[in-house]
Amino acid sequence: MLAQQYAAIKRDLDDKGIxxxxxxxxxxxxLYSLGEALREKMALExxxxxxxxxxxxxxxxxxxxxxxxxxxxMSGRAGRAVELSAGMVxxxxxxxxxxxxxxxxxxxxxxxxxxQRLDHLKxxxxxxxxxxxxxxxxxxxxxxxxxxxxGLIEIARRASDPIDYDFNAMDADRSFxxxxxxx
Amino acid sequence: xDSLTIPATGRTPGVSFDFAGGHLRMTGESYPDVVAGFxxxxxxxxxxxxxxxxxxxxxxxxxxxxxxxSSAKALMNIFQMLETVAKAGRxxxxxxxxxxxxxxxxxxxxxxxxDLRHVVFRMREIPSGGSP
Numbered sequence: 001m002l003a004q005q006y007a008a009i010k011r012d013l014d015d016k017g018i019x020x021x022x023x024x025x026x027x028x029x030x031l032y033s034l035g036e037a038l039r040e041k042m043a044l045e046x047x048x049x050x051x052x053x054x055x056x057x058x059x060x061x062x063x064x065x066x067x068x069x070x071x072x073x074m075s076g077r078a079g080r081a082v083e084l085s086a087g088m089v090x091x092x093x094x095x096x097x098x099x100x101x102x103x104x105x106x107x108x109x110x111x112x113x114x115x116q117r118l119d120h121l122k123x124x125x126x127x128x129x130x131x132x133x134x135x136x137x138x139x140x141x142x143x144x145x146x147x148x149x150x151g152l153i154e155i156a157r158r159a160s161d162p163i164d165y166d167f168n169a170m171d172a173d174r175s176f177x178x179x180x181x182x183x
Numbered sequence: 184x185d186s187l188t189i190p191a192t193g194r195t196p197g198v199s200f201d202f203a204g205g206h207l208r209m210t211g212e213s214y215p216d217v218v219a220g221f222x223x224x225x226x227x228x229x230x231x232x233x234x235x236x237x238x239x240x241x242x243x244x245x246x247x248x249x250x251x252x253s254s255a256k257a258l259m260n261i262f263q264m265l266e267t268v269a270k271a272g273r274x275x276x277x278x279x280x281x282x283x284x285x286x287x288x289x290x291x292x293x294x295x296x297x298d299l300r301h302v303v304f305r306m307r308e309i310p311s312g313g314s315p
Binding site for chain 2 (some may be wrong): 031032050053060064130134137149158
């Protein structure tokens, strides 16, 4: 029964072309380790350096978005200051392209602004994304309230197709946010 | 301070700032878990060096293979410091090294170059084969 249950989960992931999947509390340490595994896997498949870095770049920005903005966090001291952010990350291959899906809880109050930023990014073509990046690069780091963060723009820039996102309402306060990027 | 040397780690760049010789280099990759923690001391050392100009030329070799968006902001800060002294008349050359075929890094170089009026910006292609 036990093996059957988990085999079914694994089969489902395999069928979706998923290479790595992590769900739970994420940290910078997990980002680093998963990132290394991702690069090693791609290097073994003889992907070239620039392609590996493009995928890696989207992965890092997606993971850091969860670590920074997940509405489900745990922090405290366990010998040293520890902060963990709940979320999930899934990396796979679909139609010959690598995709990265990240999901995390967000507060409902933050949904409209996030939607607006993502829709704006989706509406831009390559050159539009490029000039938007340049514009945001020059602005002061703490001016995060206007427009998309540099991280989101970086993600859109490295994507080979327009980014895909969705929200799923969980309760009165929170929604589950998903962002899928093909590289 | 004559120099600042920070060895590279898996996620923080190697810094070798030879202040006496006016030759500054950054190598490796940059996606620190705490960006301010890594770049704070780098900014401080650079600010100190630039505040006491000997008038000598400065060469900055940007040899990073990868940096994340938070590091991009930090790099922008560094280049703005260099632009300020270049505007005041100190010769500064920034060499942006790009592995052949790395269009993303080339584009990023162009993004940063757009804001440099007084710093001389050069793009240099290097053979691929560095760590991915």
